[in-house]
Amino acid sequence: MNDSSAPDGPRLRLTFEAFCATHERAWSGFARTQVGADHGAAELIVAEMKAHLRRNWSLALRQEIPAAYAWRLLKEHLGAWLDAQSQPAAVQIAAMDAVIGHFCRQARLSLETLPEQIGLLTAILALPERQRDIMVLTYCLDLDDDEAAAYLGTPTATLRSNRRHARRRIAKAIGRPDLSDRESR
Incomplete structure:
Protein backbone atom coordinates (compact mmCIF):
# COMPACT_ATOMS: atom_id res chain seq x y z
CA MET A 1 0.00 0.00 0.00
CA ASN A 2 2.28 2.74 -1.19
CA ASP A 3 -0.34 5.15 -2.44
CA SER A 4 -0.55 8.64 -1.04
CA SER A 5 -3.97 8.07 0.52
CA ALA A 6 -2.72 5.23 2.72
CA PRO A 7 -2.86 5.74 6.48
CA ASP A 8 0.30 7.40 7.79
CA GLY A 9 2.84 5.23 9.49
CA PRO A 10 3.44 1.50 9.46
CA ARG A 11 1.23 0.83 12.50
CA LEU A 12 -1.80 2.54 10.94
CA ARG A 13 -1.22 0.74 7.63
CA LEU A 14 -0.96 -2.55 9.44
CA THR A 15 -4.15 -1.98 11.44
CA PHE A 16 -5.99 -0.92 8.29
CA GLU A 17 -4.85 -3.99 6.36
CA ALA A 18 -5.74 -6.31 9.24
CA PHE A 19 -9.15 -4.67 9.63
CA CYS A 20 -9.88 -5.09 5.92
CA ALA A 21 -8.68 -8.69 5.94
CA THR A 22 -11.03 -9.42 8.83
CA HIS A 23 -14.10 -7.80 7.32
CA GLU A 24 -13.75 -7.97 3.54
CA ARG A 25 -15.55 -11.32 3.21
CA ALA A 26 -18.68 -9.88 4.82
CA TRP A 27 -18.45 -6.60 2.88
CA SER A 28 -18.09 -8.44 -0.42
CA GLY A 29 -20.82 -10.93 0.41
CA PHE A 30 -23.24 -8.19 1.35
CA ALA A 31 -22.38 -6.17 -1.76
CA ARG A 32 -23.09 -9.24 -3.92
CA THR A 33 -26.52 -9.63 -2.29
CA GLN A 34 -27.30 -6.05 -3.30
CA VAL A 35 -25.98 -5.95 -6.88
CA GLY A 36 -26.96 -9.41 -8.10
CA ALA A 37 -24.97 -11.24 -10.72
CA ASP A 38 -22.64 -8.31 -11.38
CA HIS A 39 -19.81 -9.49 -9.12
CA GLY A 40 -17.49 -6.98 -10.77
CA ALA A 41 -19.74 -4.19 -9.52
CA ALA A 42 -19.66 -5.66 -6.01
CA GLU A 43 -15.84 -5.77 -6.09
CA LEU A 44 -15.70 -2.20 -7.37
CA ILE A 45 -18.08 -0.95 -4.67
CA VAL A 46 -16.05 -2.64 -1.93
CA ALA A 47 -12.80 -1.27 -3.40
CA GLU A 48 -14.23 2.25 -3.46
CA MET A 49 -15.48 1.85 0.11
CA LYS A 50 -12.06 0.63 1.23
CA ALA A 51 -10.38 3.62 -0.45
CA HIS A 52 -12.80 5.92 1.37
CA LEU A 53 -12.12 4.09 4.63
CA ARG A 54 -8.37 4.28 4.04
CA ARG A 55 -8.55 8.05 3.59
CA ASN A 56 -10.51 8.30 6.85
CA TRP A 57 -8.81 5.53 8.82
CA SER A 58 -7.81 7.77 11.73
CA LEU A 59 -11.44 8.87 12.05
CA ALA A 60 -12.63 5.26 11.86
CA LEU A 61 -10.33 4.30 14.72
CA ARG A 62 -11.86 7.02 16.89
CA GLN A 63 -15.34 5.54 16.45
CA GLU A 64 -16.82 3.46 19.26
CA ILE A 65 -17.24 0.53 16.84
CA PRO A 66 -15.02 0.87 13.74
CA ALA A 67 -16.81 -2.07 12.05
CA ALA A 68 -20.10 -0.16 12.28
CA TYR A 69 -18.46 2.93 10.77
CA ALA A 70 -17.14 0.83 7.87
CA TRP A 71 -20.59 -0.75 7.45
CA ARG A 72 -22.17 2.69 7.10
CA LEU A 73 -19.60 3.57 4.44
CA LEU A 74 -20.38 0.36 2.56
CA LYS A 75 -24.11 1.13 2.69
CA GLU A 76 -23.45 4.66 1.38
CA HIS A 77 -21.39 3.35 -1.53
CA LEU A 78 -23.99 0.68 -2.34
CA GLY A 79 -26.75 3.28 -2.21
CA ALA A 80 -24.86 5.55 -4.58
CA TRP A 81 -24.26 2.66 -6.99
CA LEU A 82 -27.92 1.61 -6.90
CA ASP A 83 -29.05 5.21 -7.44
CA ALA A 84 -26.88 5.38 -10.56
CA GLN A 85 -28.53 2.30 -12.10
CA SER A 86 -31.28 2.76 -14.67
Missing part, protein backbone atom coordinates in the same frame (compact mmCIF):
# COMPACT_ATOMS: atom_id res chain seq x y z
CA GLN A 87 -33.51 0.23 -12.86
CA PRO A 88 -32.31 0.02 -9.22
CA ALA A 89 -35.42 -1.87 -8.06
CA ALA A 90 -34.90 -4.58 -10.69
CA VAL A 91 -31.27 -4.93 -9.63
CA GLN A 92 -32.24 -5.31 -5.98
CA ILE A 93 -34.95 -7.86 -6.74
CA ALA A 94 -32.55 -9.98 -8.78
CA ALA A 95 -29.94 -9.71 -6.05
CA MET A 96 -32.38 -10.78 -3.35
CA ASP A 97 -33.01 -14.09 -5.12
CA ALA A 98 -29.87 -15.57 -3.55
CA VAL A 99 -30.83 -14.17 -0.16
CA ILE A 100 -34.24 -15.81 -0.38
CA GLY A 101 -32.82 -19.20 -1.31
CA HIS A 102 -30.33 -19.11 1.52
CA PHE A 103 -32.94 -17.83 3.96
CA CYS A 104 -35.29 -20.69 3.07
CA ARG A 105 -32.54 -23.26 3.66
CA GLN A 106 -31.44 -21.70 6.97
CA ALA A 107 -35.02 -21.24 8.20
CA ARG A 108 -35.97 -24.72 7.00
CA LEU A 109 -38.76 -23.15 4.96
CA SER A 110 -40.09 -24.81 1.84
CA LEU A 111 -41.74 -22.53 -0.71
CA GLU A 112 -43.04 -24.57 -3.61
CA THR A 113 -44.74 -22.03 -5.82
CA LEU A 114 -43.61 -18.86 -7.52
CA PRO A 115 -46.30 -16.78 -5.73
CA GLU A 116 -44.95 -18.03 -2.38
CA GLN A 117 -41.41 -17.06 -3.38
CA ILE A 118 -42.56 -13.65 -4.61
CA GLY A 119 -44.44 -13.19 -1.34
CA LEU A 120 -41.28 -13.90 0.63
CA LEU A 121 -39.28 -11.49 -1.53
CA THR A 122 -41.90 -8.81 -1.04
CA ALA A 123 -41.94 -9.44 2.72
CA ILE A 124 -38.14 -9.21 2.99
CA LEU A 125 -37.98 -6.05 0.88
CA ALA A 126 -40.74 -4.51 3.02
CA LEU A 127 -38.72 -4.95 6.22
CA PRO A 128 -37.14 -1.88 7.76
CA GLU A 129 -33.56 -1.52 6.54
CA ARG A 130 -32.01 -2.63 9.85
CA GLN A 131 -34.09 -5.83 9.94
CA ARG A 132 -33.37 -6.54 6.27
CA ASP A 133 -29.64 -6.15 6.95
CA ILE A 134 -29.89 -8.52 9.91
CA MET A 135 -31.60 -11.14 7.77
CA VAL A 136 -28.90 -10.89 5.09
CA LEU A 137 -26.01 -10.88 7.57
CA THR A 138 -27.23 -13.82 9.61
CA TYR A 139 -29.05 -15.98 7.06
CA CYS A 140 -27.22 -15.28 3.84
CA LEU A 141 -23.70 -14.50 5.00
CA ASP A 142 -23.87 -16.88 7.97
CA LEU A 143 -22.31 -14.38 10.37
CA ASP A 144 -22.70 -15.18 14.02
CA ASP A 145 -24.82 -12.85 16.11
CA ASP A 146 -21.89 -11.05 17.75
CA GLU A 147 -20.22 -10.32 14.42
CA ALA A 148 -23.45 -9.13 12.76
CA ALA A 149 -24.23 -6.95 15.78
CA ALA A 150 -20.79 -5.33 15.54
CA TYR A 151 -21.38 -4.39 11.89
CA LEU A 152 -24.65 -2.78 12.82
CA GLY A 153 -23.26 -1.13 15.94
CA THR A 154 -25.90 -2.69 18.14
CA PRO A 155 -25.88 -5.04 21.16
CA THR A 156 -26.26 -8.73 20.34
CA ALA A 157 -29.51 -8.95 22.31
CA THR A 158 -30.96 -6.14 20.19
CA LEU A 159 -29.92 -7.94 17.01
CA ARG A 160 -31.68 -11.10 18.17
CA SER A 161 -34.81 -9.16 19.09
CA ASN A 162 -34.84 -7.40 15.72
CA ARG A 163 -34.40 -10.74 13.95
CA ARG A 164 -37.35 -12.23 15.86
CA HIS A 165 -39.48 -9.22 14.87
CA ALA A 166 -38.36 -9.58 11.24
CA ARG A 167 -39.22 -13.27 11.20
CA ARG A 168 -42.65 -12.50 12.67
CA ARG A 169 -43.28 -9.84 10.01
CA ILE A 170 -42.21 -12.21 7.27
CA ALA A 171 -44.30 -15.06 8.71
CA LYS A 172 -47.37 -12.84 8.87
CA ALA A 173 -46.81 -11.48 5.36
CA ILE A 174 -46.51 -14.93 3.78
CA GLY A 175 -49.19 -16.56 5.95
CA ARG A 176 -46.77 -18.97 7.65
CA PRO A 177 -47.11 -18.40 11.41
CA ASP A 178 -44.88 -21.41 12.11
CA LEU A 179 -41.91 -19.55 10.56
CA SER A 180 -41.58 -17.17 13.49
CA ASP A 181 -41.30 -20.15 15.86
CA ARG A 182 -38.40 -21.77 13.98
CA GLU A 183 -35.52 -19.59 15.16
CA SER A 184 -32.54 -21.51 13.84
CA ARG A 185 -29.79 -19.20 15.01
Whole structure:
Protein backbone atom coordinates (compact mmCIF):
# COMPACT_ATOMS: atom_id res chain seq x y z
CA MET A 1 0.00 0.00 0.00
CA ASN A 2 2.28 2.74 -1.19
CA ASP A 3 -0.34 5.15 -2.44
CA SER A 4 -0.55 8.64 -1.04
CA SER A 5 -3.97 8.07 0.52
CA ALA A 6 -2.72 5.23 2.72
CA PRO A 7 -2.86 5.74 6.48
CA ASP A 8 0.30 7.40 7.79
CA GLY A 9 2.84 5.23 9.49
CA PRO A 10 3.44 1.50 9.46
CA ARG A 11 1.23 0.83 12.50
CA LEU A 12 -1.80 2.54 10.94
CA ARG A 13 -1.22 0.74 7.63
CA LEU A 14 -0.96 -2.55 9.44
CA THR A 15 -4.15 -1.98 11.44
CA PHE A 16 -5.99 -0.92 8.29
CA GLU A 17 -4.85 -3.99 6.36
CA ALA A 18 -5.74 -6.31 9.24
CA PHE A 19 -9.15 -4.67 9.63
CA CYS A 20 -9.88 -5.09 5.92
CA ALA A 21 -8.68 -8.69 5.94
CA THR A 22 -11.03 -9.42 8.83
CA HIS A 23 -14.10 -7.80 7.32
CA GLU A 24 -13.75 -7.97 3.54
CA ARG A 25 -15.55 -11.32 3.21
CA ALA A 26 -18.68 -9.88 4.82
CA TRP A 27 -18.45 -6.60 2.88
CA SER A 28 -18.09 -8.44 -0.42
CA GLY A 29 -20.82 -10.93 0.41
CA PHE A 30 -23.24 -8.19 1.35
CA ALA A 31 -22.38 -6.17 -1.76
CA ARG A 32 -23.09 -9.24 -3.92
CA THR A 33 -26.52 -9.63 -2.29
CA GLN A 34 -27.30 -6.05 -3.30
CA VAL A 35 -25.98 -5.95 -6.88
CA GLY A 36 -26.96 -9.41 -8.10
CA ALA A 37 -24.97 -11.24 -10.72
CA ASP A 38 -22.64 -8.31 -11.38
CA HIS A 39 -19.81 -9.49 -9.12
CA GLY A 40 -17.49 -6.98 -10.77
CA ALA A 41 -19.74 -4.19 -9.52
CA ALA A 42 -19.66 -5.66 -6.01
CA GLU A 43 -15.84 -5.77 -6.09
CA LEU A 44 -15.70 -2.20 -7.37
CA ILE A 45 -18.08 -0.95 -4.67
CA VAL A 46 -16.05 -2.64 -1.93
CA ALA A 47 -12.80 -1.27 -3.40
CA GLU A 48 -14.23 2.25 -3.46
CA MET A 49 -15.48 1.85 0.11
CA LYS A 50 -12.06 0.63 1.23
CA ALA A 51 -10.38 3.62 -0.45
CA HIS A 52 -12.80 5.92 1.37
CA LEU A 53 -12.12 4.09 4.63
CA ARG A 54 -8.37 4.28 4.04
CA ARG A 55 -8.55 8.05 3.59
CA ASN A 56 -10.51 8.30 6.85
CA TRP A 57 -8.81 5.53 8.82
CA SER A 58 -7.81 7.77 11.73
CA LEU A 59 -11.44 8.87 12.05
CA ALA A 60 -12.63 5.26 11.86
CA LEU A 61 -10.33 4.30 14.72
CA ARG A 62 -11.86 7.02 16.89
CA GLN A 63 -15.34 5.54 16.45
CA GLU A 64 -16.82 3.46 19.26
CA ILE A 65 -17.24 0.53 16.84
CA PRO A 66 -15.02 0.87 13.74
CA ALA A 67 -16.81 -2.07 12.05
CA ALA A 68 -20.10 -0.16 12.28
CA TYR A 69 -18.46 2.93 10.77
CA ALA A 70 -17.14 0.83 7.87
CA TRP A 71 -20.59 -0.75 7.45
CA ARG A 72 -22.17 2.69 7.10
CA LEU A 73 -19.60 3.57 4.44
CA LEU A 74 -20.38 0.36 2.56
CA LYS A 75 -24.11 1.13 2.69
CA GLU A 76 -23.45 4.66 1.38
CA HIS A 77 -21.39 3.35 -1.53
CA LEU A 78 -23.99 0.68 -2.34
CA GLY A 79 -26.75 3.28 -2.21
CA ALA A 80 -24.86 5.55 -4.58
CA TRP A 81 -24.26 2.66 -6.99
CA LEU A 82 -27.92 1.61 -6.90
CA ASP A 83 -29.05 5.21 -7.44
CA ALA A 84 -26.88 5.38 -10.56
CA GLN A 85 -28.53 2.30 -12.10
CA SER A 86 -31.28 2.76 -14.67
CA GLN A 87 -33.51 0.23 -12.86
CA PRO A 88 -32.31 0.02 -9.22
CA ALA A 89 -35.42 -1.87 -8.06
CA ALA A 90 -34.90 -4.58 -10.69
CA VAL A 91 -31.27 -4.93 -9.63
CA GLN A 92 -32.24 -5.31 -5.98
CA ILE A 93 -34.95 -7.86 -6.74
CA ALA A 94 -32.55 -9.98 -8.78
CA ALA A 95 -29.94 -9.71 -6.05
CA MET A 96 -32.38 -10.78 -3.35
CA ASP A 97 -33.01 -14.09 -5.12
CA ALA A 98 -29.87 -15.57 -3.55
CA VAL A 99 -30.83 -14.17 -0.16
CA ILE A 100 -34.24 -15.81 -0.38
CA GLY A 101 -32.82 -19.20 -1.31
CA HIS A 102 -30.33 -19.11 1.52
CA PHE A 103 -32.94 -17.83 3.96
CA CYS A 104 -35.29 -20.69 3.07
CA ARG A 105 -32.54 -23.26 3.66
CA GLN A 106 -31.44 -21.70 6.97
CA ALA A 107 -35.02 -21.24 8.20
CA ARG A 108 -35.97 -24.72 7.00
CA LEU A 109 -38.76 -23.15 4.96
CA SER A 110 -40.09 -24.81 1.84
CA LEU A 111 -41.74 -22.53 -0.71
CA GLU A 112 -43.04 -24.57 -3.61
CA THR A 113 -44.74 -22.03 -5.82
CA LEU A 114 -43.61 -18.86 -7.52
CA PRO A 115 -46.30 -16.78 -5.73
CA GLU A 116 -44.95 -18.03 -2.38
CA GLN A 117 -41.41 -17.06 -3.38
CA ILE A 118 -42.56 -13.65 -4.61
CA GLY A 119 -44.44 -13.19 -1.34
CA LEU A 120 -41.28 -13.90 0.63
CA LEU A 121 -39.28 -11.49 -1.53
CA THR A 122 -41.90 -8.81 -1.04
CA ALA A 123 -41.94 -9.44 2.72
CA ILE A 124 -38.14 -9.21 2.99
CA LEU A 125 -37.98 -6.05 0.88
CA ALA A 126 -40.74 -4.51 3.02
CA LEU A 127 -38.72 -4.95 6.22
CA PRO A 128 -37.14 -1.88 7.76
CA GLU A 129 -33.56 -1.52 6.54
CA ARG A 130 -32.01 -2.63 9.85
CA GLN A 131 -34.09 -5.83 9.94
CA ARG A 132 -33.37 -6.54 6.27
CA ASP A 133 -29.64 -6.15 6.95
CA ILE A 134 -29.89 -8.52 9.91
CA MET A 135 -31.60 -11.14 7.77
CA VAL A 136 -28.90 -10.89 5.09
CA LEU A 137 -26.01 -10.88 7.57
CA THR A 138 -27.23 -13.82 9.61
CA TYR A 139 -29.05 -15.98 7.06
CA CYS A 140 -27.22 -15.28 3.84
CA LEU A 141 -23.70 -14.50 5.00
CA ASP A 142 -23.87 -16.88 7.97
CA LEU A 143 -22.31 -14.38 10.37
CA ASP A 144 -22.70 -15.18 14.02
CA ASP A 145 -24.82 -12.85 16.11
CA ASP A 146 -21.89 -11.05 17.75
CA GLU A 147 -20.22 -10.32 14.42
CA ALA A 148 -23.45 -9.13 12.76
CA ALA A 149 -24.23 -6.95 15.78
CA ALA A 150 -20.79 -5.33 15.54
CA TYR A 151 -21.38 -4.39 11.89
CA LEU A 152 -24.65 -2.78 12.82
CA GLY A 153 -23.26 -1.13 15.94
CA THR A 154 -25.90 -2.69 18.14
CA PRO A 155 -25.88 -5.04 21.16
CA THR A 156 -26.26 -8.73 20.34
CA ALA A 157 -29.51 -8.95 22.31
CA THR A 158 -30.96 -6.14 20.19
CA LEU A 159 -29.92 -7.94 17.01
CA ARG A 160 -31.68 -11.10 18.17
CA SER A 161 -34.81 -9.16 19.09
CA ASN A 162 -34.84 -7.40 15.72
CA ARG A 163 -34.40 -10.74 13.95
CA ARG A 164 -37.35 -12.23 15.86
CA HIS A 165 -39.48 -9.22 14.87
CA ALA A 166 -38.36 -9.58 11.24
CA ARG A 167 -39.22 -13.27 11.20
CA ARG A 168 -42.65 -12.50 12.67
CA ARG A 169 -43.28 -9.84 10.01
CA ILE A 170 -42.21 -12.21 7.27
CA ALA A 171 -44.30 -15.06 8.71
CA LYS A 172 -47.37 -12.84 8.87
CA ALA A 173 -46.81 -11.48 5.36
CA ILE A 174 -46.51 -14.93 3.78
CA GLY A 175 -49.19 -16.56 5.95
CA ARG A 176 -46.77 -18.97 7.65
CA PRO A 177 -47.11 -18.40 11.41
CA ASP A 178 -44.88 -21.41 12.11
CA LEU A 179 -41.91 -19.55 10.56
CA SER A 180 -41.58 -17.17 13.49
CA ASP A 181 -41.30 -20.15 15.86
CA ARG A 182 -38.40 -21.77 13.98
CA GLU A 183 -35.52 -19.59 15.16
CA SER A 184 -32.54 -21.51 13.84
CA ARG A 185 -29.79 -19.20 15.01
